[in-house]
Amino acid sequence: MLGKVLQLIKRSDIVAEVLDAREPSLTRSKKIENFAIKNNKKVLLILNKGDLVPLWVLKAWKQYFESNEDIKTIYISSTHHLGTKVLRDAMKALLKGQKGIVLFVGYPKTGKSSIINALKGKHSAFTSAHPLEYGYTKTIQLFKIDNKIYAWDTPGVIPPDGDELEKIIRGYNVDRLEDPVKPALLLIERILKFTSAAILKQIYKTEFSDPYDLLVKIATKRGWINKTDKEPNVEMAAKAIIRDFHEGKITYYTLPPSLNRDDKSSSV
Numbered sequence: 216m217l218g219k220v221l222q223l224i225k226r227s228d229i230v231a232e233v234l235d236a237r238e239p240s241l242t243r244s245k246k247i248e249n250f251a252i253k254n255n256k257k258v259l260l261i262l263n264k265g266d267l268v269p270l271w272v273l274k275a276w277k278q279y280f281e282s283n284e285d286i287k288t289i290y291i292s293s294t295h296h297l298g299t300k301v302l303r304d305a306m307k308a309l310l311k312g313q314k315g316i317v318l319f320v321g322y323p324k325t326g327k328s329s330i331i332n333a334l335k336g337k338h339s340a341f342t343s344a345h346p347l348e349y350g351y352t353k354t355i356q357l358f359k360i361d362n363k364i365y366a367w368d369t370p371g372v373i374p375p376d377g378d379e380l381e382k383i384i385r386g387y388n389v390d391r392l393e394d395p396v397k398p399a400l401l402l403i404e405r406i407l408k409f410t411s412a413a414i415l416k417q418i419y420k421t422e423f424s425d426p427y428d429l430l431v432k433i434a435t436k437r438g439w440i441n442k443t444d445k446e447p448n449v450e451m452a453a454k455a456i457i458r459d460f461h462e463g464k465i466t467y468y469t470l471p472p473s474l475n476r477d478d479k480s481s482s483v
C-alpha cells in the first residue's frame with residue numbers, strides 16, 4: 216500500500232498531509248514526510264477537524280510544526296467549510312503561482328475526501344480517475360480544484376499501524392475489529408485523560424462511573440441488549456463510540472510536546 220503512495224509522491228508537487236487536529240502527533244506519518252522531502256516535494260500539514268479543538272490549541276500546533284520543524288501548517292474544518300481559503304492560498308503560495316498537483320495523504324478518516332470536497336466547490340469539474348495510474352484507477356482520483364491546482368485523493372494508502380489504541384486513532388475500520396471493546400475502552404481512557412467526563416456525558420446524554428460503564432449505559436440507552444443473556448451489548452456500544460470518534464463527533468485535544476511534559480504520545 217505504502218509503495219503506491221510513494222510513487223504518487225514522486226508525481227506530485229505538494230504533499231498535503233492531513234492530520235486529525237485532536238491527535239496531530241499520532242496521525243502523522245514521518246515516513247511519508249521524509250520521503251516527500253527527500254524527493255524535493257513541498258510538505259503542507261493540514262490540521263483537519265479543527266472545529267473539535269479550541270483555536271489556541273490549533274495555533275499552538277501550527278506554531279510547533281512551523282518553528283520546531285519548519286513545516287508549513289494550516290488548520291481547517293472541512294465539514295464546516297472553515298479555513299478553505301487559507302488552504303487554497305497556502306497551496307498557491309507553495310506552487311508560486313504555477314500549475315501543480317497536490318497529493319492529499321493521511322491515515323484513513325482524517326478527512327482527505329472531505330477537504331477535497333470542500334475545495335472543489337459545487338460547480339468545479341471532476342476529472343475522471345487518472346488513466347495512467349498503475350491500474351488502480353478506481354481508487355486514486357484526480358480532482359480539479361481550479362485552473363491551476365489539481366488534487367489527488369488517496370483512500371487507504373496508509374494502513375493504520377501501531378498498538379490497539381493507535382490503530383483506532385489512525386482510522387482502523389471498526390467493522391474489521393475482532394474485539395472492539397478493548398480499543399474502545401482505551402480510547403475512552405485517552406479522551407478522559409485530556410478532557411473532562413462532562414463532555415462525554417453531554418455527547419451520550421448519560422452519567423457513567425468508568426469507561427466500561429459508559430459502554431453499558433450507551434448500550435442500555437439505545438436498547439442494544441443481547442437476545443441470549445439479556446445483557447447490554449457493549450460490543451455495539453464500543454463500535455458506536457469508535458465510529459463517533461472517526462466521524463468527528465467527540466471533542467478533545469492534545470497539546471504539542473513543547474506545551475506538554477507528561478503525555479508520552481506527544482513525544483514524536
Ligand SMILES: Nc1nc2c(ncn2[C@@H]2O[C@H](COP(=O)(O)OP(=O)(O)O)[C@@H](O)[C@H]2O)c(=O)[nH]1
Pocket residue numbers: 263264265266267291292293294295321322323324325326327328329330461462463464
Ligand atoms: N467534525 C468534523 N468532522 C470531519 C471533518 N472532516 C471530516 N470529518 C468527518 O470525518 C469522517 C471521515 O472523513 P473523510 O473525508 O471520509 O476521511 P478520509 O478517509 O480521510 O477521506 C467523516 O465522517 C467526516 O464527516 C471536520 O473538519 N470536522
Ligand SMILES: [Mg+2]
Pocket residue numbers: 327328329369370
Ligand atoms: Mg476518503
